[in-house]
Amino acid sequence: MDTTRGRHPHTGSAGAANPPGDDAELFWEKHHSTRRIWGERANPLLVETAEPLAPGAALDLGCGAGGDTVWLARHGWQVTAVDISSTAVDGVRTHARDLGVGGRVTAEQHDLARSFPAGEFDLVSAQYLQTPFPLPRGRVLRAAARALRPGGLLLIVDHGSTAPWSWNRDPDTHYPTPGEVAADLGLDPGQWPVVRAEMPRRQAVGPAGETATVTDNVLLIQRTAA
Numbered sequence: 001m002d003t004t005r006g007r008h009p010h011t012g013s014a015g016a017a018n019p020p021g022d023d024a025e026l027f028w029e030k031h032h033s034t035r036r037i038w039g040e041r042a043n044p045l046l047v048e049t050a051e052p053l054a055p056g057a058a059l060d061l062g063c064g065a066g067g068d069t070v071w072l073a074r075h076g077w078q079v080t081a082v083d084i085s086s087t088a089v090d091g092v093r094t095h096a097r098d099l100g101v102g103g104r105v106t107a108e109q110h111d112l113a114r115s116f117p118a119g120e121f122d123l124v125s126a127q128y129l130q131t132p133f134p135l136p137r138g139r140v141l142r143a144a145a146r147a148l149r150p151g152g153l154l155l156i157v158d159h160g161s162t163a164p165w166s167w168n169r170d171p172d173t174h175y176p177t178p179g180e181v182a183a184d185l186g187l188d189p190g191q192w193p194v195v196r197a198e199m200p201r202r203q204a205v206g207p208a209g210e211t212a213t214v215t216d217n218v219l220l221i222q223r224t225a226a
């Protein structure tokens with residue numbers, strides 16, 4: 001889902017009456033309650049990054065329908081899946097159990113603006129962690145970098161373009177480049193060097209099976225071994 005209409009996709013303004021976290025939870029709860037399709041597709045850049053690695057502990061930030069969580073669990077990873085939506089968290093947990101990989105998935109509800117899961121990870125993945133509500137992404141992703149084990153990878157994939165099937169038709173949407181995301185993180189490059197900062201294009205499949213070329217903004221950071 002593209003959530004980037006008419007504003008910076010990570011920090012767009014929320015409604016006025018309720019605390020931002022409550023509005024965000026309601027919004028995403030409604031989204032996931034309507035769809036209820038779990039674990040269907042893994043994101044290509046997650047697969048490309050994780051496939052050559054020896055399985056370890058992974059953290060899926062904003063797991064959504066859980067395609068990445070399930071892919072990782074089926075490939076031997078122990079996965080902590082996190083989302084603001086309890087429906088998403090419950091759906092991913094149940095789906096993993098139905099597939100026989102429930103023992104490899106811990107699904108937790110967190111509003112990442114307010115709390116972050118405990119643990120140390122060999123891979124942290126934030127795939128399209130984009131929302132129309134305020135989210136201190138820099139702070140969240142710095143916490144993710146600190147939660148990496150030595151040698152661990154932090155993979156951040158964001159939209160770099162608007163898919164034709166997106167409801168977002170706003171030409172003013174700014175998609176932060178990998179360089180801008182890295183600058184926002186402000187990590188010490190001696191301890192967390194960037195190993196990939198690219199904007200690859202790929203063929204994407206829309207909800208009705210239609211295809212189009214889209215751009216992803218990819219940032220891969222590795223915690224040094226020392």
Ligand SMILES: C[S@@+](CC[C@H](N)C(=O)[O-])C[C@H]1O[C@@H](n2cnc3c(N)ncnc32)[C@H](O)[C@@H]1O
Nearest residue numbers: 028062063064083084110111112113127128131
């Ligand atoms: C654009 S979707 C991407 C979902 C999934 N990673 C994927 O690639 O399909 C963003 C996800 O982040 C979750 N999310 C949004 N704001 C959040 C927050 N503050 N804390 C935790 N999860 C959040 C949403 O519920 C949603 O599942």
